[in-house]
Amino acid sequence: MNSKIAINGFFGRMGQSIYNLSKKNKFNVTVGCDKKEKISQESEILLLSDLSSNPESFDVVIDFTLPEPSIDAVKICESLSKPITIGTTGFNKNQKEYLLSASKNIPLLLAPNMSLGVNATLKSISELSKLLPNYEISIEETHHKNKIDSPSGTALKIAEVVAESRDIKPADINIKSYREDGEIGVHKTIFKSDDDEIIIYHNAYNREIFALGALETSQWIAKQKPGFYTYQNYMEDGS
Numbered sequence: 001m002n003s004k005i006a007i008n009g010f011f012g013r014m015g016q017s018i019y020n021l022s023k024k025n026k027f028n029v030t031v032g033c034d035k036k037e038k039i040s041q042e043s044e045i046l047l048l049s050d051l052s053s054n055p056e057s058f059d060v061v062i063d064f065t066l067p068e069p070s071i072d073a074v075k076i077c078e079s080l081s082k083p084i085t086i087g088t089t090g091f092n093k094n095q096k097e098y099l100l101s102a103s104k105n106i107p108l109l110l111a112p113n114m115s116l117g118v119n120a121t122l123k124s125i126s127e128l129s130k131l132l133p134n135y136e137i138s139i140e141e142t143h144h145k146n147k148i149d150s151p152s153g154t155a156l157k158i159a160e161v162v163a164e165s166r167d168i169k170p171a172d173i174n175i176k177s178y179r180e181d182g183e184i185g186v187h188k189t190i191f192k193s194d195d196d197e198i199i200i201y202h203n204a205y206n207r208e209i210f211a212l213g214a215l216e217t218s219q220w221i222a223k224q225k226p227g228f229y230t231y232q233n234y235m236e237d238g239s
């Protein structure tokens, strides 16, 4: 049976993209949660400004908000013993530590990028980082002007993958961030030697690629034991 989904950040760009895609597919979104002032808007589903006010109406939470409201949603999930899949980016060190500790009590998936395409390229990036130890690696990302965090969560994730593969620190990798009207998300990982250059390039044409990942991981995380999961764990499980 499909797990009933609550979307936190319902009236945001991602919240609406996830809801619209759910209606075209087999997913069952039953609750939209957002800030009080937005809840007056019309919707076909139950709208809440506090997820704890109607816990019976959903089984799993998808969160695309901001770090602080996201942490609040995790606290509510902990108190209700509900799983959560988080797409929000920009968490600081303390907030990440809190997410890790909360995952001892609930299944929690954190993915700074929910698209299959980007997550598949992470594997190639890891492999190339090892195969080409003398190549200099840098990252460039371009997003729309309303994006709050910089560098993007995806660029930071790429840096983390490179650092792990080369046994260096993510901060050692140069990241350039650009903000341009209309760009949903472009990431370039550049491997450069004196003689040649390889670029792993991902360009998101629309938000549906992230929305699909959020919906699919929500159904997967609802079946997991408490713990900390990434999109890689979901992908490797073959779901």
Ligand SMILES: NC(=O)c1ccc[n+]([C@@H]2O[C@H](COP(=O)([O-])OP(=O)(O)OC[C@H]3O[C@@H](n4cnc5c(N)ncnc54)[C@H](O)[C@@H]3O)[C@@H](O)[C@H]2O)c1
Pocket (backbone or CB within 6 Å): 008, 009, 010, 011, 012, 013, 014, 015, 033, 034, 035, 038, 064, 065, 066, 067, 069, 086, 087, 088, 089, 090, 111, 112, 113, 114, 115, 149, 210
């Ligand atoms: N993981 C991914 O694949 C992926 C893809 C795109 C965006 N993102 C990230 O998702 C987040 C949201 O992006 P967006 O473009 O949809 O932003 P947005 O600003 O369009 O939407 C955020 C929504 O959260 C709501 N919100 C704020 N405070 C809230 C609260 N206390 N309770 C409930 N809702 C609250 C806002 O009212 C808004 O509707 C960002 O961190 C962004 O970087 C991740």
